[in-house]
Amino acid sequence: MIGGSALLVLALLAAGMAASTAGLIKWAATARTTLRAGTVVFLLLMMVAMIGGALVYFLRPSAGGLVGGFWFASALMSVSVVVIFYAFLVEVRSQEEGRPAVQRGPRAGYLAAVLGLVLLNEVLMGWTFGLAAGTLGPGAADGALGLFQGIVASPWFLFTMGGEMLLTTYLLRDALPGPVAIVLAAQSAIMLLSPPALLSGAWRAFAIYAGSAAMIGLFVYLMEFIYRHRQLTAAFARYLVRLLAVYGAMMLGLYLWLADGNVLLFAVAVVAEMVLFFDTVLRSEPYREPPRVVWQLRPNWAFALLAGVFVAEVFMGALLDLQIAPAAFAGAFRPLPLAGPLGTVAYDAVYNGFWFLAATTASTWFLAMMGVEMGTLVYFKFRESRELETRIRLVLVMGMYGGFAVFFPSAYYAAVFPGAPSGAAVPLLGWSMGIGTEALGLGVLGVVALTYVIAGAASALFGRRAICGTFCTAALMYQGTTLDAMKSFNRSARVGHKYLGSRLSTAYSVTTGAAVGGLLLATTASVLDTAGIWHVHVLGADPTVFFYALSFSVLWYVTFVATPYLGTYNCVTLGYCYTGAIAQAFQKIGFYKLKVDSPEVCRRCTTLDCAKACPIGLVDMPGHFRTKGEFRSSKCCGVGDCVGACPYGNLYVYDVRHWLRERLGRPPRVERVHRLPMVPARPAAGPSAAVASAASANGPMPGR
Numbered sequence: 038m039i040g041g042s043a044l045l046v047l048a049l050l051a052a053g054m055a056a057s058t059a060g061l062i063k064w065a066a067t068a069r070t071t072l073r074a075g076t077v078v079f080l081l082l083m084m085v086a087m088i089g090g091a092l093v094y095f096l097r098p099s100a101g102g103l104v105g106g107f108w109f110a111s112a113l114m115s116v117s118v119v120v121i122f123y124a125f126l127v128e129v130r131s132q133e134e135g136r137p138a139v140q141r142g143p144r145a146g147y148l149a150a151v152l153g154l155v156l157l158n159e160v161l162m163g164w165t166f167g168l169a170a171g172t173l174g175p176g177a178a179d180g181a182l183g184l185f186q187g188i189v190a191s192p193w194f195l196f197t198m199g200g201e202m203l204l205t206t207y208l209l210r211d212a213l214p215g216p217v218a219i220v221l222a223a224q225s226a227i228m229l230l231s232p233p234a235l236l237s238g239a240w241r242a243f244a245i246y247a248g249s250a251a252m253i254g255l256f257v258y259l260m261e262f263i264y265r266h267r268q269l270t271a272a273f274a275r276y277l278v279r280l281l282a283v284y285g286a287m288m289l290g291l292y293l294w295l296a297d298g299n300v301l302l303f304a305v306a307v308v309a310e311m312v313l314f315f316d317t318v319l320r321s322e323p324y325r326e327p328p329r330v331v332w333q334l335r336p337n338w339a340f341a342l343l344a345g346v347f348v349a350e351v352f353m354g355a356l357l358d359l360q361i362a363p364a365a366f367a368g369a370f371r372p373l374p375l376a377g378p379l380g381t382v383a384y385d386a387v388y389n390g391f392w393f394l395a396a397t398t399a400s401t402w403f404l405a406m407m408g409v410e411m412g413t414l415v416y417f418k419f420r421e422s423r424e425l426e427t428r429i430r431l432v433l434v435m436g437m438y439g440g441f442a443v444f445f446p447s448a449y450y451a452a453v454f455p456g457a458p459s460g461a462a463v464p465l466l467g468w469s470m471g472i473g474t475e476a477l478g479l480g481v482l483g484v485v486a487l488t489y490v491i492a493g494a495a496s497a498l499f500g501r502r503a504i505c506g507t508f509c510t511a512a513l514m515y516q517g518t519t520l521d522a523m524k525s526f527n528r529s530a531r532v533g534h535k536y537l538g539s540r541l542s543t544a545y546s547v548t549t550g551a552a553v554g555g556l557l558l559a560t561t562a563s564v565l566d567t568a569g570i571w572h573v574h575v576l577g578a579d580p581t582v583f584f585y586a587l588s589f590s591v592l593w594y595v596t597f598v599a600t601p602y603l604g605t606y607n608c609v610t611l612g613y614c615y616t617g618a619i620a621q622a623f624q625k626i627g628f629y630k631l632k633v634d635s636p637e638v639c640r641r642c643t644t645l646d647c648a649k650a651c652p653i654g655l656v657d658m659p660g661h662f663r664t665k666g667e668f669r670s671s672k673c674c675g676v677g678d679c680v681g682a683c684p685y686g687n688l689y690v691y692d693v694r695h696w697l698r699e700r701l702g703r704p705p706r707v708e709r710v711h712r713l714p715m716v717p718a719r720p721a722a723g724p725s726a727a728v729a730s731a732a733s734a735n736g737p738m739p740g741r
C-alpha cells in the first residue's frame with residue numbers, strides 16, 4: 038500500500054479520467070457526424086492506450102516493463118489514428134457527393150464500440166490503479182474470475198464509475214427527459230455507495246445504510262411515477278424492468294458478499310448496471326417519444342416490475358439484518374449444506390429457500406424497510422383522500438404497521454423476552470392467532486384467546502376493516518397509491534376476474550376451507566407432537582410455525598408480487614388467509630354493511646364508480662344498492678374507496694356507531710365530499726324527480 042500523498046495523486050488522476058470519460062460520453066451521445074463520432078472513438082482508444090501502457094509497466098515494474106508499456110501505448114495510438122483518418126475520409130467523400138454530413142442517429146456498431154471502450158477503460162483503470170496503490174479487491178489473485186472481481190470490487194472502479202455516471206447525467210441533463218435523468222442520478226449515487234468498495238467496517242456500514250436508503254427512495258419514486266403516469270414510453274418501460282432485474286441481482290450479490298465474502302455476482306451486476314446506464318445515455322431519443330405503453334394493460338410488465346422490486350428488497354432486508362443483527366438473523370435462518378445424495382440436496386435446497394424467504398420477510402429490517410417504502414405510498418394516498426374516515430384509517434394503518442409489524446415483534450419482544458426464540462417462530466405472539474404449542478406460546482394462551490376475542494368483536498362491530506383494512510400489514514401493502522392503482526388487474530387479469538363479485542365461488546370456498554382446515558390440522562399435529570404422541574415437524578419446524586410461515590411469510594408475498602395476474606388484495610379475493618376467514622365469519626353476523634341514501638340515485642347512476650373503485654372487485658354492489666339500498670358482503674374489507682368514489686355522495690359505511698345513533702334517536706353524522714347534482718338521464722317524473730332534487734341538494738339524503 039502506498040503513502041497518503043501518492044494515493045491523493047492517484048485519486049486526482051482517477052477523478053480526471055472520470056471527468057474526461059464523462060465529457061467524451063456526452064460528445065458520443067450528441068455526435069451526429071462521422072468525423073465527430075470518429076473523434077470520440079479515437080480519443081477513447083487513446084485513453085485505452087495510455088492506461089494499457091501504464092498497466093503493462095505495473096504488471097512488470099522494471100525497465101523492461103517500462104519499455105513494453107511504451108510500445109503497447111504507441112502501437113495502440115497508431116491504430117487509433119486510423120479510425121479518425123477513416124472518419125475524415127468518409128466525411129470528405131460525403132461532402133463531395135453532396136450527402137448531408139448530419140446523420141439521423143448513432144448506429145449500433147458505433148454505440149457498441151463506445152460502450153466497449155468505456156468499459157475497457159474502466160477495467161484497465163481499476164486494474165492499473167489497484168496495482169499502483171496496492172489495493173486490488175478481494176480474490177484478485179485467484180485466476181481470471183478472481184481478477185475480475187478484484188478489479189470491479191475496488192474503489193478505483195466503483196468510485197470512478199459512480200462519479201463518471203453522475204457527471205455524465207449532469208452533462209446530459211438537458212438532453213434527457215426529467216424522470217430518466219432522476220433515475221440515472223439515483224443509479225449513479227447507488228453505484229457510488231457500493232459497500233465492497235472499501236475494506237473499512239465504517240464504510241461498509243455507512244454504504245449499506247445509505248445505499249439501501251437511496252434504493253428505497255428510488256423505488257418510491259418509480260412507484261409513484263407509474264401511479265401518476267399510466268402511460269410510459271416503450272424505452273423507459275423496458276429500461277425500468279432491466280434496471281430492477283439488475284438491482285435484484287446486485288442485492289443478492291451484496292448479500293452473498295456479506296454472508297460469505299463471494300463478490301462475483303455483485304461484480305457482474307455492477308457491469309450490467311453500467312452497460313444499462315451508458316446504453317441509455319447514448320441512445321436517449323426513444324425516451325423522448327410520446328408515451329404509448331399503458332402499463333395497466335400489461336400484466337407481464339407490471340409483474341416484472343413488482344418482482345424486480347421485491348427480489349431486491351428481500352435481499353436488501355437480509356443484507357440489513359446481517360449487518361445490524363447478525364446473531365438474530367443467524368438464529369432465524371440456519372441453512373443446510375447442499376451436499377450428499379440428490380434427494381437430500383433437493384430437500385435441503387427447498388428447506389433453505391423456504392426458510393430464507395420466511396426468515397427475511399418476517400425480519401425486523403425487511404419489515405421496517407417495506408414500512409418506509411409502502412408507508413410513503415400510503416401517505417401519498419392519505420394526501421389525496423378527502424373523506425375524514427379514510428384519512429383516519431390510513432393514519433391508523435401506518436401506526437399499526439409501525440407498532441405491530443416492527444416495534445412490538447422486535448424492540449419490545451427482545452426487551453420483554455430476552456434470549457427467547459425469534460418472534461417469527463412463536464406465532465402465538467403475533468396477531469396471526471395461530472394455536473401453536475411452542476414452550477413460550479403455552480405461557481401466553483390467555484393473550485391468544487384475548488386476541489381472538491378482540492379481533493372477533495372488532496370485526497362484528499366495525500366489520501372486517503378492523504383487521505383487513507387497518508390492522509393487517511396487507512392494508513399498508515395494498516393501500517398505497519400504486520398498488521391501489523393495480524386494482525385494474527382485478528377485472529382484466531385472467532385469474533383475478535374469476536374472483537370478481539361478492540359470490541363465494543367453489544374455488545373460493547375450497548381455498549378458504551383448505552386454509553382453515555390447514556390451521557386446524559397444523560394445530561392438532563402440534564399438540565400431539567408436544568404431548569409426545571406423534572412426532573411431526575414440517576421442514577424442520579413445529580407444524581403451526583411452518584403453517585404460519587407458509588401463509589404469511591411466503592405465500593402472501595408470492596401472491597402479492599403476482600398482483601397483476603391475481604388482482605389486488607388477493608389474500609381476500611382468493612380466500613387463502615385463515616385470519617381473514619375468521620374476521621369474515623364475524624363480519625357476517627355483525628353490524629357492518631354499505632348503505633346508500635337513495636336506491637333511486639343508484640338506479641339512475643351510469644358511472645358505477647363505487648364498483649370500479651373497489652380493490653376487492655365487488656362489482657355487483659350497485660345491483661344490491663338499487664334493489665335493497667344496502668350491500669353486505671363477507672369479502673368486503675371496508676377500505677371505503679367506494680364511498681369516496683361515488684360522485685353523488687350517496688354511499689356510506691354503516692357499523693355499530695350508526696346503529697347506536699339510531700337507537701339513541703340521534704341524527705346520523707354526515708360527511709359528504711362529492712355532492713354532484715345528478716343530471717337526469719331521462720325526463721324526471723314521479724318519484725325520480727324527488728330523488729333528483731334530493732341528490733342535488735347539499736344536505737344529507739333522506740333515509741340516512
Ligand code: SF4
Nearest residue numbers: 505509511608614617
Ligand atoms: S385476508 Fe388476511 S392477510 Fe389479507 S388483509 Fe385480511 S387478515 Fe390480512
Ligand code: SF4
Nearest residue numbers: 639642646647659683
Ligand atoms: S353508490 Fe354511487 S357510484 Fe355506486 S351505483 Fe350508487 S350512485 Fe353510482
